[in-house]
Amino acid sequence: MATDRTSIHGQWSSRWIFILAATGSAVGLGNIWRFPYITAEHGGGAFVLIYLVCIVLVGLPIMMSEIMLGRRGRRSPIHTMEVLAEEEGRNRHWRLVGVMGVFAGFFILTFYSVVAGWTLAYIVRAVSGMFTQAGAQQTQDIFAALVSDPERLLAWHTLFMIMTVFVISRGVKKGLEQAVRYLMPALFLLLLFLVAYSMTTAGFSQAVAYLFKPDFSQVGPSTILVALGQAFFSLSLGMGAIMTYGSYLSGRASIPGTSVSIVVMDTGVALLAGLAIFPIMFTFGLQPEEGGPGLIFKILPIAFGQMAYGRVLAVIFFTLLMFAAWTSALSILEPITAWLVEKTGFTRLKAAIWSGTFAWILGLGSLLSLNLWSGVKLFGMTFFSLMEYLSVNIMLPVGGLFISLFAAWFMARSSSFAELGLSRRAYLAWKVGAMFIAPAGVILILLQEFFGFLG
Numbered sequence: 001m002a003t004d005r006t007s008i009h010g011q012w013s014s015r016w017i018f019i020l021a022a023t024g025s026a027v028g029l030g031n032i033w034r035f036p037y038i039t040a041e042h043g044g045g046a047f048v049l050i051y052l053v054c055i056v057l058v059g060l061p062i063m064m065s066e067i068m069l070g071r072r073g074r075r076s077p078i079h080t081m082e083v084l085a086e087e088e089g090r091n092r093h094w095r096l097v098g099v100m101g102v103f104a105g106f107f108i109l110t111f112y113s114v115v116a117g118w119t120l121a122y123i124v125r126a127v128s129g130m131f132t133q134a135g136a137q138q139t140q141d142i143f144a145a146l147v148s149d150p151e152r153l154l155a156w157h158t159l160f161m162i163m164t165v166f167v168i169s170r171g172v173k174k175g176l177e178q179a180v181r182y183l184m185p186a187l188f189l190l191l192l193f194l195v196a197y198s199m200t201t202a203g204f205s206q207a208v209a210y211l212f213k214p215d216f217s218q219v220g221p222s223t224i225l226v227a228l229g230q231a232f233f234s235l236s237l238g239m240g241a242i243m244t245y246g247s248y249l250s251g252r253a254s255i256p257g258t259s260v261s262i263v264v265m266d267t268g269v270a271l272l273a274g275l276a277i278f279p280i281m282f283t284f285g286l287q288p289e290e291g292g293p294g295l296i297f298k299i300l301p302i303a304f305g306q307m308a309y310g311r312v313l314a315v316i317f318f319t320l321l322m323f324a325a326w327t328s329a330l331s332i333l334e335p336i337t338a339w340l341v342e343k344t345g346f347t348r349l350k351a352a353i354w355s356g357t358f359a360w361i362l363g364l365g366s367l368l369s370l371n372l373w374s375g376v377k378l379f380g381m382t383f384f385s386l387m388e389y390l391s392v393n394i395m396l397p398v399g400g401l402f403i404s405l406f407a408a409w410f411m412a413r414s415s416s417f418a419e420l421g422l423s424r425r426a427y428l429a430w431k432v433g434a435m436f437i438a439p440a441g442v443i444l445i446l447l448q449e450f451f452g453f454l455g
């Protein structure tokens, strides 16, 4: 039976709002900023294919598991894992899954807030008409001028963190719900519009081939790990964000249906972002792999600079991108804040300020690693790329692995069956996915990364 526990933090008004909020969490910089440049760095089509396989085979069962655990525990991830472990007669160290999630959240926020700051800066640049008729060289210079200036980056990073703390401090209904209701549909429409524009450019067919014709000679040993990490990152899995949102979900909502909607929308946005951006690159003779983390910031302004009403559209685009980043950042800070509230009895405001400040301080490292500290390397990586690598490629998959192991192996069948509310056949499909396929996928890929046995 589903439990009659409730969350002290509140509940979503409806299942639809939960879908929007979870989609708001999933759709973010990961889809529009990270997916295109990571795809470019890993050779295009083959990467996209592996990514899609990871989404379906690993992402979907874990998404269902995370929502299920959250809704059953009705607390922040650390406490949810603690309560459920106790209830199922398991070791209380399962709480460490939640603890790692808190760390992963901080690590992600360090670079997320900095990049989200770029979107804020680009709104101002778009308003001022800086991109009008700009060529590839100019847009690259505009980007370089921004990231090489620590003071400007600091101002934007700070502003973004304040925005995030502000919404979180207002709580689930007054903060989170209001933020996602209109923004997500608007973002979707604008992306469709950009794709329509890109379809008229000369590079479109080349881009389609690049994205959808797998060339496996491009697949290196780390490609699969990167695709897996990107799947976790994009779906917001493995650190408890979705678990926390699930803890505010009504007991009546269907978990599988909701999960599929979130996964479909998230993947749709990533593919659309690819279809918006690569045609422009090919049209202007730019090489995808050279873009790096600045890819969309250097490429899209070229198109905006050429098209009719480009200035207005650029403003709208970067505003929506900022909103997408914002709704995702909220879901990264929420579990940490909820945990602090539960643990210390702090008010939401106080808890949000503490966690936001801590993330802000760590973010300074990412910010400086783009300029003053660009020569400081740990394991051959800058602070920014180290945080990104550790959180996305290691911590999220490991977190997701333990989440699915707990849900499928360590919970009584009666508990998971009742909570998921599936038909017998669908339950079996989930069970096979969460018990074997997802864990085996994550374990094999991680082993391959560390021991390189696949070559």
Ligand code: PFF
Pocket: 025, 026, 027, 028, 029, 030, 031, 108, 232, 233, 234, 235, 236, 237, 239, 240, 241, 242, 328, 329, 331, 332
């Ligand atoms: N899914 C978000 C994106 O694609 O930008 C990033 C993210 C949010 C990752 C929440 C992890 C998380 F818990």
